Amino acid sequence: MFSPALRRSCAALAAVTSLALAATACGGTTKNSSKGEDTAKTSDVKADPNAATKKGLTVAFLPKQVNNPYFTVADKGGEQALKDLGSTYKETGPNSATDTSGQVSYVNTLTQQQVDAMAVSAQDPGALCTALKQAMKNGIKVVTYDSDTNPECRDVFVSQASAEALGRTQVELLGKQLGYKGEIAILSAAQTATNQNTWIEFMKDELKKPQYKDMKLVKTAYGNDDAQQSFQQTQGLLQEFPKLAGIISPTTVGIKAAAQYLAGSKYKGKVKLTGLGTPNDMRQYVKNGTVEGFELWDPAKLGALAAHAAVALKSGQITGAKGETFKAGDLGSFTIGDKGVIDLGAPTVFTKDNIDQFKF
Known part of the structure; x- marks a missing residue:
C-alpha cells in the first residue's frame, strides 16, 4: 500500500x-505427512x-x-x-x-x-x-x-483496525478540515486492493450522512502505490476539478506523493489532504502547513x-x-x-x- x-x-x-x-x-511439493501436520483449514479442529x-x-x-x-x-x-x-x-x-x-x-x-x-x-x-x-x-x-x-x-x-472505522474516520477528518463543504476526491492505490476498496465503500456510506450534504465526491483516482503515478494523479485531479477542496488518500504512497505535489504548488494550504500515512513520511508536510492531520496504526x-x-x-x-x-x-x-x-x-x-x- x-x-x-x-x-x-x-x-x-x-x-x-x-x-x-x-x-x-509451478513444480509443487507437499509437506511430509509423517510429521502429523494438519492438511487444511477444518471446522472439526479444536x-x-x-x-x-x-x-x-x-x-x-x-x-x-x-x-x-x-x-x-x-x-x-x-x-x-x-x-x-x-x-x-x-x-x-x-x-x-x-x-x-x-x-x-x-x-x-x-x-x-x-x-x-x-x-x-x-x-x-x-x-x-x-x-x-x-x-x-x-x-x-x-x-x-x-x-x-x-x-x-x-x-x-x-x-x-475495523475497516468501517478506518473508512469513516478519514472522511470525518477531512470534513472537519473543510467545514463540511466542497468537492473532494479519493486517491487510492490499485483498483483491486482489498483494503482500499473496503475503506472506500465505508467512505461513500459515511458521505451519505446529513452533515456531509455539502461535500461531493467527484472522483476516485488510482496511483497504483507508485510515487510518480500518485504524484501525476494528484496533478490530474486538480486540473480536472479546479474547485477541488480536499483529497483523501488511504495509502501512504499516495498521501506522501499528494503532499509533495501540493507543497510545491499554488494549492498548498488551500486544498486539504488527509488519509493514511507514516509520521516519518509526512512530518515535513505537517510542519510546513501542507497537511493538518492524517491517521495510521503502528x-x-x-x-x-x-x-x-x-x-x-x-x-x-x-x-x-x-x-x-x-x-x-x-x-x-x-x-x-x-x-x-x-x-x-x-x-x-x-x-x-x-x-x-x-x-x-
Whole structure:
C-alpha cells in the first residue's frame, strides 16, 4: 500500500530473485505427512489455548511490495516478534504492488520450501486463493495482514483496525478540515486492493450522512502505490476539478506523493489532504502547513501481531474460529471476530501537536 522510496537499493537482486522464483513456482511439493501436520483449514479442529508455544518455526512474510517503507516497518515488527518467540523470520515478495501473478509465484515457492506459516498482504482478494489453499492443504498456516483475501483462503486476517472505522474516520477528518463543504476526491492505490476498496465503500456510506450534504465526491483516482503515478494523479485531479477542496488518500504512497505535489504548488494550504500515512513520511508536510492531520496504526505492531497469530495457529492455540483468544506478548490479548478477523485497534491521528512523538 505504500511508498517505494527504498526500492532502488535492492532492485537488481529482487529482479534476479523474481526470475528464479518464477522458474520454480509451478513444480509443487507437499509437506511430509509423517510429521502429523494438519492438511487444511477444518471446522472439526479444536483450539487448545493452553498448548505450548512451538519454537523453531519458519514464518515467511509476503508483503504487497518489498522495499516499501511501510512494509519494511511492518515486517521488521514481525521479525522481532518471531525472534522473541524463538522462531525464524524470512521475507520475500514482488517489487511492484500490482504484480499479482508474481505474488502467486512467491506463495507457490514458499509452499515448496515447506515454511510453517506465511503472513501475506494480498494484492487481490481472489487471485491468490488457489495457491494459498494449496499451502493450507500442505499444513502451512496462512495469515493475511494489511490486505485480506477471500476468507476461505486463509486462517485469519490481522486487520489494522475495523475497516468501517478506518473508512469513516478519514472522511470525518477531512470534513472537519473543510467545514463540511466542497468537492473532494479519493486517491487510492490499485483498483483491486482489498483494503482500499473496503475503506472506500465505508467512505461513500459515511458521505451519505446529513452533515456531509455539502461535500461531493467527484472522483476516485488510482496511483497504483507508485510515487510518480500518485504524484501525476494528484496533478490530474486538480486540473480536472479546479474547485477541488480536499483529497483523501488511504495509502501512504499516495498521501506522501499528494503532499509533495501540493507543497510545491499554488494549492498548498488551500486544498486539504488527509488519509493514511507514516509520521516519518509526512512530518515535513505537517510542519510546513501542507497537511493538518492524517491517521495510521503502528505498522510494526501490525506485523508483530501477524507473527504472533501465525505462531499461535501453528501451536494449536487458535484455529481461526470466532471467539477464540490468544496472547500476543506485549501487545496484549486478542479475540478473533467474524470471518477470522483480528483487529489491531484504533488508529492514531497525527497533527503538528503530536507527530514528533512517533518515529516510524
